[in-house]
Amino acid sequence: MAYIAVLGHGVVGSGVLEVLTIHTESIAKRAKERIEVKRILDLREFPGLAYSGCFTKDFADILSDAEIGIVVECMGGLHPAYDYVRACLENGKSVVTSNKELVAEKGAELLALAQKNNLNFLFEASVGGGIPIIRPISQCLAANEVSEIAGILNGTTNFILTKMIREHMDFSQALKLAQELGYAERDPSADVEGTDACRKICILASLAFGTHVYPNCVYTEGITGVTLEDVDFADVWGGVIKLIGSVKRLENGQVHIMVCPMFVHRGSQLASVDDVFNGILVRGDVTGDVVFYGKGAGKLPTASAVVADVIDCVKHMAARKYLFWEDAKPGFVADPNVAEVTAYVRASAETGDAAFTAAQEIFGGENVKRLLANTPKPEEAGFVVDGETEASLAEKLGALAARGVRVESRIRISDY
Numbered sequence: 001m002a003y004i005a006v007l008g009h010g011v012v013g014s015g016v017l018e019v020l021t022i023h024t025e026s027i028a029k030r031a032k033e034r035i036e037v038k039r040i041l042d043l044r045e046f047p048g049l050a051y052s053g054c055f056t057k058d059f060a061d062i063l064s065d066a067e068i069g070i071v072v073e074c075m076g077g078l079h080p081a082y083d084y085v086r087a088c089l090e091n092g093k094s095v096v097t098s099n100k101e102l103v104a105e106k107g108a109e110l111l112a113l114a115q116k117n118n119l120n121f122l123f124e125a126s127v128g129g130g131i132p133i134i135r136p137i138s139q140c141l142a143a144n145e146v147s148e149i150a151g152i153l154n155g156t157t158n159f160i161l162t163k164m165i166r167e168h169m170d171f172s173q174a175l176k177l178a179q180e181l182g183y184a185e186r187d188p189s190a191d192v193e194g195t196d197a198c199r200k201i202c203i204l205a206s207l208a209f210g211t212h213v214y215p216n217c218v219y220t221e222g223i224t225g226v227t228l229e230d231v232d233f234a235d236v237w238g239g240v241i242k243l244i245g246s247v248k249r250l251e252n253g254q255v256h257i258m259v260c261p262m263f264v265h266r267g268s269q270l271a272s273v274d275d276v277f278n279g280i281l282v283r284g285d286v287t288g289d290v291v292f293y294g295k296g297a298g299k300l301p302t303a304s305a306v307v308a309d310v311i312d313c314v315k316h317m318a319a320r321k322y323l324f325w326e327d328a329k330p331g332f333v334a335d336p337n338v339a340e341v342t343a344y345v346r347a348s349a350e351t352g353d354a355a356f357t358a359a360q361e362i363f364g365g366e367n368v369k370r371l372l373a374n375t376p377k378p379e380e381a382g383f384v385v386d387g388e389t390e391a392s393l394a395e396k397l398g399a400l401a402a403r404g405v406r407v408e409s410r411i412r413i414s415d416y
């Protein structure tokens with residue numbers, strides 16, 4: 001018998017209990033041992049459940065229980081999750097977590113601690129919910145040099161953008177609908193500002209490139225500024241707007257990493273990843289592009305990934321499975337300002353023609369192509385600018401503004 005404890009009986013934690021209950025027999029066969037939840041930590045009361053007797057409010061009950069060899073952390077947030085996970089790894093207990101904030105901020109440290117103490121620290125559920133992505137990158141694609149990863153990593157924002165694109169809802173209507181359907185939190189800031197996607201691309205980057213990339217080193221832009229005019233211009237350009245987390249290895253060994261809304265061409269596999277679904281493209285030198293698609297959030301999909309890690313942990317109690325990356329190296333993340341960029345710009349002046357003429361003068365006529373939207377506001381022009389770096393683009397948009405042209409939007413164009 002393998003005894004486990006679950007920290008947090010929220011959406012994911014209760015899903016873990018549900019999956020372990022409905023698939024008890026098949027999980028025991030796969031793990032080659034029965035798995036029993038001995039303790040559940042939560043400050044709330046949950047009377048009337050089959051496992052109500054397992055609840056405790058005191059983490060010490062779990063830490064001091066020598067029978068518990070695996071602790072599943074589904075509390076979310078950095079504290080006290082970090083303190084509890086550290087304590088487990090210092091006291092002979094392997095840890096499985098769904099907590100992306102914890103892994104993105106403390107992954108290198110917790111992986112090193114697990115390795116030092118001959119324990120596992122597994123986090124398949126921290127990125128992509130039910131989509132297998134941590135194990136595929138670290139094991140199945142291990143023969144490759146990964147050059148690039150690009151993903152739609154946040155279901156909430158993908159749902160909002162899909163509603164804007166397909167049903168022409170504006171941002172706030174689509175957000176309200178997402179909240180009504182339970183796809184967005186009451187406070188959706190981590191999703192719509194890109195913070196959640198940033199944590200996830202940092203975890204994937206750290207795993208693929210073996211060096212911890214911390215979220216505060218990453219340029220992050222959310223979707224709060226995306227409008228229906230931008231959606232229409234993306235359509236005229238030939239694609240859709242998606243919130244993309246991307247990381248690319250540069251020839252000098254640095255990585256370029258960012259999270260931002262992007263135009264994605266209709267032919268791209270990422271363009272058809274809609275609603276709350278996630279899609280992650282991994283570019284390997286041997287495999288070429290591999291794309292992962294599925295439910296990136298939600299109770300049972302996320303619990304599926306957690307329980308798979310628990311099974312893996314049980315099977316490898318004796319022979320430990322190590323994921324590993326080094327702590328951050330100075331200068332590993334490239335300065336985003338030097339990156340080359342192609343971008344869509346929407347600008348307004350007395351007339352759209354005047355705005356476009358000013359843009360031609362500032363960027364050079366051959367570097368600017370106008371997009372003719374179906375229902376343009378007469379004072380606006382949308383155009384694509386090529387051949388700039390992030391820094392020179394920002395400088396020239398400043399010059400445009402200095403000439404009295406209002407820059408309404410700037411959205412990068414992807415090449416995925």
Ligand code: HSE
Pocket residue numbers: 153154155156157183191196296297298
């Ligand atoms: N709101 C997040 C999402 C939850 O939709 O992706 C999972 O991180």
